[in-house]
């Protein structure tokens with residue numbers, strides 16, 4: 001499978017039926033699995049054998065999706081989680097303990113920002129934010145011996161910042177720190193972060209991976225190449241885990257992924273449900289096709305909006321005058337997805353008037369599916385942030401987030417045109 005292109009992996013990777021078995025993975029709706037002999041089960045518990053014993057840790061339907069996304073990202077191992085947020089939380093928990101810190105781009109999804117800035121500090125994990133445009137030495141200055149991870153999004157939601165992979169990868173390499181990337185809005189159809197220096201990739205599969213707004217889910221993909229062995233920054237990977245038969249994770253081929261499942265999935269049960277894995281598996285078959293169409297549509301919509309007199313600015317990295325255009329060309333050469341933001345000339349009230357006049361494009365707390373939708377982040381997803389935090393996250397009061405779907409682009413533009421005439 002390794003040498004196939006993304007389009008092929010979308011439909012062929014993951015589940016492999018034996019003769020006479022169902023062609024697509026079945027929903028394995030069972031919490032537990034039958035074993036006739038004790039040794040067999042003991043070997044499973046000791047990680048000496050592969051198999052399933054309890055769906056809080058692993059499940060065949062979830063595994064089919066894990067294998068597909070691991071193949072799409074070119075990773076060594078993947079874990080399906082209940083949501084994108086649980087994938088992020090489990091990633092942090094796998095490397096951090098109270099007293100540790102993570103260094104994180106401030107232009108990230110509001111839910112992730114909240115987890116890092118409010119919730120994790122309550123458990124003794126500090127998050128040090130950096131502006132994505134900061135020079136490398138400023139970002140490096142946040143890193144100390146207790147730093148366990150640097151985190152950023154490939155395309156930031158909703159600030160639409162494109163991650164400078166070379167800059168962050170170099171910093172992480174220099175300090176021997178894990179580089180974790182949320183690749184939700186780019187997807188492996190547009191960007192493959194492992195080839196750009198990332199060590200861990202996170203997805204909210206709720207978004208493009210499913211693509212139909214049908215299933216919540218998250219995915220953690222371990223590239224399998226980060227050197228934990230004898231890395232003094234990560235003592236928990238180099239000392240026996242007494243809660244798991246004295247396992248030393250750094251000695252295993254996939255240290256991060258195994259620790260994440262054996263400890264954190266075991267202790268939290270934040271696994272994806274088989275039903276959601278099945279729906280996401282089906283949705284991901286068309287990921288490459290959808291990302292291509294969504295990107296082409298969005299390019300035309302961005303161009304239309306950027307010329308409209310009632311629009312103050314448009315943030316979409318495919319536009320030649322966009323601040324991140326050069327980075328987009330470098331890291332997202334085949335398209336930049338459907339997410340953009342723009343500012344209406346006017347106030348938050350004008351934004352509301354515009355959104356209420358839309359007929360085809362709907363208001364939703366969602367992005368990245370087949371249907372076009374809009375949201376006003378300052379009054380919804382990011383309403384818990386202070387003005388200063390909003391500014392830090394790149395969100396103005398007149399900012400509208402638009403997720404362009406796969407409808408006919410002329411219909412999308414016509415709907416925008418009519419709604420803008422109402423402002």
Ligand code: PLP
Pocket residue numbers: 083084085086109111112153157182184185203204205206207216217218
């Ligand atoms: N990461 C990004 C970039 C997101 O946009 C979102 C949600 O919108 C999440 C993570 C959280 O994912 P979920 O809603 O599946 O928990």
